[in-house]
Amino acid sequence: MPTVKSKVNNTRKKKQSNHKDRILQAAERLFAEKGFYLATLDEIARNADLAKGTIYLHFRNKRELFILVIERKLDILLNKIKKAVREGDSPAEKIKRAIQVHMGFLEKNRNFFQILQGLSGESRKEMEKELTQRILKKNAKYLRIIQYLIRRGIAKGEIKPLDSRKLAVILVGIVHGLTLNWIAQKEKESLVEDHSLAWEIFWKGAKSSEI
Numbered sequence: 001m002p003t004v005k006s007k008v009n010n011t012r013k014k015k016q017s018n019h020k021d022r023i024l025q026a027a028e029r030l031f032a033e034k035g036f037y038l039a040t041l042d043e044i045a046r047n048a049d050l051a052k053g054t055i056y057l058h059f060r061n062k063r064e065l066f067i068l069v070i071e072r073k074l075d076i077l078l079n080k081i082k083k084a085v086r087e088g089d090s091p092a093e094k095i096k097r098a099i100q101v102h103m104g105f106l107e108k109n110r111n112f113f114q115i116l117q118g119l120s121g122e123s124r125k126e127m128e129k130e131l132t133q134r135i136l137k138k139n140a141k142y143l144r145i146i147q148y149l150i151r152r153g154i155a156k157g158e159i160k161p162l163d164s165r166k167l168a169v170i171l172v173g174i175v176h177g178l179t180l181n182w183i184a185q186k187e188k189e190s191l192v193e194d195h196s197l198a199w200e201i202f203w204k205g206a207k208s209s210e211i
Contacts, residue, residue, distance in 0.1 A: 020058045022048040028069050032111035036066050067134055073112040074138040077105050081145060091153035092203070098146060099175060099202075100195040106179045107191035113179055143168050150206075159206050167206055174198045 026047035030039040041062055045052040059065040084101040085094040106113050146168040153159035159167070175198050182191045 019048075019050060019054055022050060023055055023058060023065070024069055024072060027065050028073075028111050028115070031066060031069060032114040036062075041065075070112070070115060070135050071138065073109060074135065074142075077102070078138060078141055078145075080105060081142060085145065085149065090158060091149045091156060092158045095146065095149050095153070095171070096195075096199050096203075098149070099171070099198050100192060102175055103179065103195045103198070104192040106175075107182075110183060114183065117180065143172060146171060153206075157208050157210050160208050162206070167202075170205075171198070171202045174201055 023044065027039070027044045030044055030047060033039070039062075041055055042052055044065070045055055048054075055065070059068065080101050081098050084097045088094040088097050143165070147164045150159055150164040150167050154161050154164065178194045178198055179191060182194070
């Protein structure tokens with residue numbers, strides 16, 4: 001049976017985990033609204049309904065908090081993409097599913113996309129080391145998944161024998177372009193419904209003439 005001490009420790013861990021989640025959620029909202037420099041730890045603490053000192057129990061500084069906000073979302077997206085591409089018979093079907101999941105995730109996580117797009121050149125340069133090591137590598141993993149599927153599509157004769165990496169970049173660029181337009185125009189329609197448009201644009205250019 002759990003001892004009194006273990007019960008207390010478990011309660012403390014749950015409380016700390018809850019605090020961390022609240023901080024990350026508040027930080028995500030404020031970083032999306034104000035950007036990295038204008039959002040302050042005081043505001044984040046107030047929005048999380050916690051004392052500012054609680055933030056330092058979980059994060060060393062605002063920069064680490066900012067990076068972890070992005071990193072956590074990228075981990076969730078990567079896991080969703082990996083799960084999605086397990087389904088479907090052909091590489092083309094897997095790529096189409098990946099686009100649908102990607103756009104659905106961006107629709108539900110508008111703040112996350114705005115944070116990524118709002119990361120200025122100056123702040124990128126300042127945080128270059130951390131971004132390269134912890135964030136850009138995760139983004140590269142997603143590109144590698146798409147690139148791998150494109151290579152399989154080429155091998156099976158579904159996709160033209162073109163540069164698989166460039167095709168992956170083009171496809172992700174189409175998704176991001178449609179997302180930017182959706183946010184800028186404040187469209188009421190679902191973003192995920194545009195996944196078929198993204199796929200059609202890509203597929204018309206990449207599809208092998210043998211199909």
